[in-house]
Amino acid sequence: MSFLRFSLGAVVWCVCLADIAGAETYQVGPDKPMRHPGHVAWDRLNPGDIVEIHWRPEAYRFKWAISSAGTAEQPIVVRGVRNAKGEAPVIEAGRASTPTGLQFTAPARSVIKIGSTRDSGDTPPAYILIENLNIQGARPENFFLGNDGLTEYATNASAIYVESGNHITIRNCRLHDCGNGLFVAPDAEEVLVEGCDIYENGIVGSVYEHNAYSESTGMIYQFNRFGPLRAGSRGNNLKDRSAGLIVRYNRIEGGNRQLDLVDSQEGMAIRNDSRYHLAQVYGNLLIEHAGPDNNQIVHFGGDSGDDAANRRSLLFYNNTIISTRKDKTVLMRLSTNMQKAEIWNNVIYTNGPGASFAILDETGQANLRGNYLKPGWKKCFGQLKGAVNSMDASEQENPGFADPAHADYQPGAGSVLRDHGVNAPPRTLPVEYEPPGIDRPGIKRPVSGPVDIGCFEGK
Structure with missing residues (x-):
């Protein structure tokens, strides 16, 4: 690297x-x-x-x-x-x-x-x-x-x-x-x-x-x-228990989970901070590899057994998720039905068939809008105890990446990702940059018409 x-x-x-x-x-x-x-x-x-x-x-x-x-x-x-x-x-x-x-x-x-x-x-x-x-x-x-x-x-x-x-x-x-x-x-x-x-x-x-x-x-x-x-x-690749967490414009590859965002264990000042119950994850490239690690990309809420201490709201937008698994991949585990995720303008791609990708593990409230998914995707592989609502999805077998064989996940010419994003949900921060590549730093995200889906804007 x-x-x-x-x-x-x-x-x-x-x-x-x-x-x-x-x-x-x-x-x-x-x-x-x-x-x-x-x-x-x-x-x-x-x-x-x-x-x-x-x-x-x-x-x-x-x-x-x-x-x-x-x-x-x-x-x-x-x-x-x-x-x-x-x-x-x-x-x-x-x-x-x-x-x-x-x-x-x-x-x-x-x-x-x-x-x-x-x-x-x-x-x-x-x-x-x-x-x-x-x-x-x-x-x-x-x-x-x-x-x-x-x-x-x-x-x-x-x-x-x-x-x-x-x-x-x-x-x-x-x-x-x-x-x-x-x-x-x-x-x-x-x-x-x-x-x-x-x-x-x-x-x-x-x-x-x-x-x-x-x-x-x-x-x-x-x-x-x-x-x-x-x-x-x-x-895990990145494990966090903070108040006011922002994860943006990163390339995150591998780990038991890419993101494990759970409750504060030791800091009452953290739990009492006004920012504790809102985490923002945007503009990232998240890569899930096949293998023995957990098949969940993100865990959000808590893991200490005190549900009242769990973080509540996750804003998850303009990320690009790549799973190289051919078997099951799960986007998120939300710890209980008290956790809510706004999932907007993300590329959610798997090398497997659409039916091999589920949004939730079992619990939580997931609102999806303006995402790319393969046809046949599932809300949950087991019994859904929460809720998954999806609007304005772009569903095609091929998202039209520029050069996926060389890990270039920018929208290529004619890609369904181009100009198909929607306006971001309330309380979100602007998406101004793109994550670094393998051999280059992050760059300013171009502004060209309606926003593209994912962490990259078509060039």
């Missing part, structure tokens, strides 16, 4: 800090004032400080925690500086060292932690940007050198662990070969993950580790490429 940086200027948080009074730029790398990340005083960064870690041929074997707070005007930036080929510096968990004197809880859970340290006080981390790093190897059988000597990583270790903090941005990073690629804990607020490549995480035989696992007050994933998990692992 090839990777390119996220480069959409309209949504990039541009950070120009060279002239901020009092801010420092720390240069790390070969022939730099600091040879490696172990020389950085990570627990004493100030607003506006920048740490630039330059690429080198060998990986940096260091791990650290960031506990300082920046501001909206003076964020703290940890930035990888790529080489001439565009390669990001590698931060390797295996045999990593912790900087002398830096002490923090749960060191076995991460390569980079955003959260408290021994000397951080009561102010949580804030306004932190991590970008352009290739972070790998936080998993059992790998060890690090910390304050307790040589220590093995935990099963749920992650490349980046957001223990606490607000206004945290993770951009253009590669997170792989870990237990969890990313873990965001309930004390986090307003977290943005964009332009990252997250893949080959998970633990063989386990359902509890995922490419990304988040539970935050305010959570946005956009322009990311989520690849298949580690072979033999049973986790």
Whole structure:
């Protein structure tokens, strides 16, 4: 798989800090004032400080925690500086060292932690940007050198662990070969993950580790490429328990489920947030592979056994769903009949016959409008206990993709997808971009007549 940086200027948080009074730029790398990340005083960064870690041929074997707070005007930036080929510096968990004197809880859970340290006080981390790093190897059988000597990583270790903090941005990073690629804990607020490549995480035989696992007050994933998990692992691609969840313009391929969006387990502040009961998923490419994993694309509601805590409403629009299964595929499991999904303007395609695709598992309320489906699709394979209502569907055997043999799912010339979308339901956000491809970043979605069905606009 090839990777390119996220480069959409309209949504990039541009950070120009060279002239901020009092801010420092720390240069790390070969022939730099600091040879490696172990020389950085990570627990004493100030607003506006920048740490630039330059690429080198060998990986940096260091791990650290960031506990300082920046501001909206003076964020703290940890930035990888790529080489001439565009390669990001590698931060390797295996045999990593912790900087002398830096002490923090749960060191076995991460390569980079955003959260408290021994000397951080009561102010949580804030306004932190991590970008352009290739972070790998936080998993059992790998060890690090910390304050307790040589220590093995935990099963749920992650490349980046957001223990606490607000206004945290993770951009253009590669997170792989870990237990969890990313873990965001309930004390986090307003977290943005964009332009990252997250893949080959998970633990063989386990359902509890995922490419990304988040539970935050305010959570946005956009322009990311989520690849298949580690072979033999049973986790989901993206599992989330947040308030204010937005998943948009991502390519999400594989996993036990592509999306597992369930109830908050630990954060009453999350459950009480006004955004908790509405999640928005739009403009994504979701790819389901044949094999032993769950045949459901999305699970929405809850999984903790407390139905009253389940999230209620899902807006699911202008996505393209591709199932390579020839047997049964289910679009959604809505946990109970209290869950409602508005499913508009989606391409819902299977390599199997139309009758091999069902909308719901059994329960929930699904309102479909303006979607593409193969003729013969089913509301449910078993006994439907909820309701499925469909209007204005475009039903044909062939959606007219531009080049499906090479994973180009844009509407081709004469495609039924062109101009056949409908106006989006209330409360939706505008669909302004398209997800990244295998070898290109996301791009601005063209405006050309009525909206096309799916995550791509015909060119």
